[in-house]
Structures are given as structure tokens and as C-alpha cells.
Amino acid sequence: MGEREQEFVKEAFETNWIAPVGPHLEAFEQEFCQVTGASYAAAVSSGTAALHLALKLIGIGYGDEVICSTLTFAASANPITYLGAKPVFIDSDRTSWNMNPDLLREALEQRDRIGKLPKAVVLVHLYGQCADIDPIMKVCDQYGIPLIEDAAEALGATYKGRTPGTFGKFGIYSFNGNKIITTSGGGMLVCDDRELIAKAKFLATQARDPAPYYQHSEIGYNYRLSNVLAGIGRGQLLVLNDRVAARRRNYEVYSSALGKLPGVAFMPEASYGNCTRWLTCLTIDPEIFGADTEQIRIALAKQQIETRPVWKPLHLQPVFAECECVGGEVAEDLFARGLCLPSGSNLTDADLERVIDAILSVYSPSKSS
Numbered sequence: 001m002g003e004r005e006q007e008f009v010k011e012a013f014e015t016n017w018i019a020p021v022g023p024h025l026e027a028f029e030q031e032f033c034q035v036t037g038a039s040y041a042a043a044v045s046s047g048t049a050a051l052h053l054a055l056k057l058i059g060i061g062y063g064d065e066v067i068c069s070t071l072t073f074a075a076s077a078n079p080i081t082y083l084g085a086k087p088v089f090i091d092s093d094r095t096s097w098n099m100n101p102d103l104l105r106e107a108l109e110q111r112d113r114i115g116k117l118p119k120a121v122v123l124v125h126l127y128g129q130c131a132d133i134d135p136i137m138k139v140c141d142q143y144g145i146p147l148i149e150d151a152a153e154a155l156g157a158t159y160k161g162r163t164p165g166t167f168g169k170f171g172i173y174s175f176n177g178n179k180i181i182t183t184s185g186g187g188m189l190v191c192d193d194r195e196l197i198a199k200a201k202f203l204a205t206q207a208r209d210p211a212p213y214y215q216h217s218e219i220g221y222n223y224r225l226s227n228v229l230a231g232i233g234r235g236q237l238l239v240l241n242d243r244v245a246a247r248r249r250n251y252e253v254y255s256s257a258l259g260k261l262p263g264v265a266f267m268p269e270a271s272y273g274n275c276t277r278w279l280t281c282l283t284i285d286p287e288i289f290g291a292d293t294e295q296i297r298i299a300l301a302k303q304q305i306e307t308r309p310v311w312k313p314l315h316l317q318p319v320f321a322e323c324e325c326v327g328g329e330v331a332e333d334l335f336a337r338g339l340c341l342p343s344g345s346n347l348t349d350a351d352l353e354r355v356i357d358a359i360l361s362v363y364s365p366s367k368s369s
């Protein structure tokens with residue numbers, strides 16, 4: 001937390017706005033728009049809820065296909081299935097680790113030929129790095145397919161100077177406890193269309209018709225963020241730049257200590273933007289490094305240092321076993337050889353040094369010769 005969150009929460013208590021409405025909620029949405037350049041925003045209970053609403057507002061329904069990045073967290077695809085639709089996964093490219101625009105174009109061309117275009121594309125900006133949005137938007141526009149940007153990990157990043165999440169039809173963000181900024185749990189949906197955001201708020205509050213009694217003509221959800229948590233969010237927005245700087249600094253320290261080590265490569269930073277380095281991720285070439293990522297993970301765990309493999313691609317998940325994937329080898333390779341290092345914005349120099357020393361102690365290039 002920064003310095004102001006508690007004040008905002010106290011204000012909510014003192015004014016007794018302990019509800020999913022109140023002045024903090026509207027202020028948080030407005031301030032979020034100022035920070036990101038989004039036109040309209042709806043604060044909701046999670047990033048997953050925001051994505052569910054975006055898909056619902058586009059009109060995704062039973063049997064539809066929705067394209068999604070394969071290298072991501074399950075929450076990027078789960079809401080597709082909430083609506084009875086089917087995800088179709090697309091592999092990453094090596095330069096950004098994000099959706100490969102050429103594979104997306106191939107997938108759309110092929111589906112266009114058989115007259116079965118997907119109803120939406122969910123584009124993930126992984127680990128705080130933007131996907132190459134322009135070519136992806138271009139091919140989506142060409143086929144009239146709405147783009148949803150999953151910027152849950154990328155608040156504070158830039159793509160050609162602008163905030164990811166503000167390019168597509170909808171953008172979603174997460175304020176879960178592990179994200180760049182947090183409200184303990186929460187999310188934001190953004191869009192250029194005032195009516196659609198109004199509709200999102202309507203659906204997020206149980207879809208009550210304007211009547212003095214409770215009347216419903218549509219199925220709604222209980223997805224609104226509470227006024228108390230929005231207060232935390234207002235405080236967190238004030239420290240967003242600091243949090244991004246702290247995460248980028250983790251990366252700088254790690255990469256200057258380990259980046260030249262044979263067999264080690266950090267996630268590349270694409271030239272078109274600024275990555276938040278939400279997590280610092282690297283890949284290991286086990287032949288050269290003398291240990292694989294699992295051996296490194298276990299060695300570090302013995303010293304109470306938690307690392308995790310890069311996201312297991314969704315097309316390899318048991319729950320999505322029946323879904324199609326276009327390509328997949330790049331994401332599979334990044335999963336096999338990728339490791340996420342401790343990356344919190346509160347890590348001290350001593351913490352970073354301890355992680356670096358632990359990794360250096362596993363490094364054993366002679367074993368491979």
C-alpha cells in the first residue's frame with residue numbers, strides 16, 4: 001500500500017458508504033480513465049468479471065468461437081466458457097511472448113474460407129508486455145471481429161506511447177493481490193462507448209429494470225466493486241508509476257547480474273513499448289546452463305525462495321484438452337524452459353541478491369560437457 005489508501009478507506013467508513021456504490025467508486029473510475037486515457041470505465045469485483053461482461057456485451061453465446069492467446073492464465077479463457085462458447089488458442093511469437101499476429105491472420109483466413117469466423121478475439125498482454133497490437137487490430141478490423149484486450153498484467157505499460165487496454169473494443173484490468181496495483185480483489189472494464197459501460201454497470205448490479213419494484217428482463221450478475229475497495233484503488237493509482245518502476249528495477253538488477261550468464265535469456269522487451277515487468281521471467285538452456293528450470297526451482301525452494309514456471313499454455317490444460325490451438329510450439333517451449341523470479345514491488349536489494357546468489361549456486365556449465 002501507498003500512503004493515501006487508508007485515508008480513502010477511512011473516508012468511506014466515516015461517510016458510511018459501505019456498499020457497492022458511493023463516491024469512491026465513481027472517482028476511481030474517473031481517475032482510472034485519466035491515468036490510462038480510457039474513455040469510460042466500470043469498476044468490478046475482478047478482472048475475470050470484467051472479461052465476462054465484455055464477452056457478454058459483445059453478444060458471445062452458446063457454440064460461438066472466441067480466439068484467445070494460449071500462453072496465459074486460465075482466467076483469460078474461462079469467461080468464454082461461462083457463456084457456452086469455445087476458445088480457440090493462438091501461439092505466441094518469440095519476440096514478445098504474446099499472440100503471434102501472423103498465426104491470428106492465418107486462423108481468421110482459414111475460418112473465413114469455411115464461413116465460420118470467431119465472434120471475438122481476447123488478446124493478452126503477458127507479464128506486463130504488450131502484444132503487437134497494431135497488426136492484430138488490423139486483421140480483426142478486416143474481418144469485423146471485436147478485440148478485447150486482457151491487460152490484467154499490463155497496467156502501467158505502454159504500446160507506442162499509449163496504455164494497453166485502450167485500443168480494442170474493450171479492455172480489462174485486474175486489481176488482484178498479486179497484480180501491479182491492488183484493491184485486494186477487483187477489476188476494471190474500459191470502453192469508448194458510454195452506452196456499453198452503462199450496460200456493463202447494469203449487468204454488474206443484477207440487471208434491475210428501472211421500476212420501483214424489483215423487475216428483471218435480463219439475467220444479471222453481482223459484479224460491482226465495493227466503495228470501500230474503490231477507496232483503496234484511488235490510493236493505489238497514485239503509486240502506480242512507483243510500482244512499475246520498482247518492478248522494472250527488479251528486472252534491471254536480475255538481468256545485470258544474470259543476463260550475460262551462458263544459457264540464460266530474459267523475456268525480450270519489444271521495441272514498440274514499455275513493459276511493466278510485472279514478473280521478471282527468464283528462459284534457461286539446460287544444456288549450456290547445466291541445470292533445467294525445475295532443478296533451479298527446487299534449489300531455490302530449499303532456500304524458501306518461490307519461483308514458478310512460466311504459465312502452462314492453455315491448450316495443454318486438461319480442462320481445455322478439446323480446444324483447437326493454432327501453432328503451440330513456442331508457448332510449449334517457453335513453458336518448458338521459462339521461470340518467473342520473485343518480482344514483488346517491495347523486494348529489497350538484499351532480497352534480490354539472495355535470489356541471484358541462489359541461482360548462481362545452481363549454475364554448473366561443466367556438467368554438460
Ligand SMILES: *Cc1c(COP(=O)(O)O)cnc(C)c1O
Nearest residue numbers: 046047048073075076152174176
Ligand atoms: C490475474 C489475471 C486475470 C484475472 O484477474 P482477476 O482479477 O484475478 O480475476 C486475467 N487475465 C490475466 C492475464 C491475469 O493475469
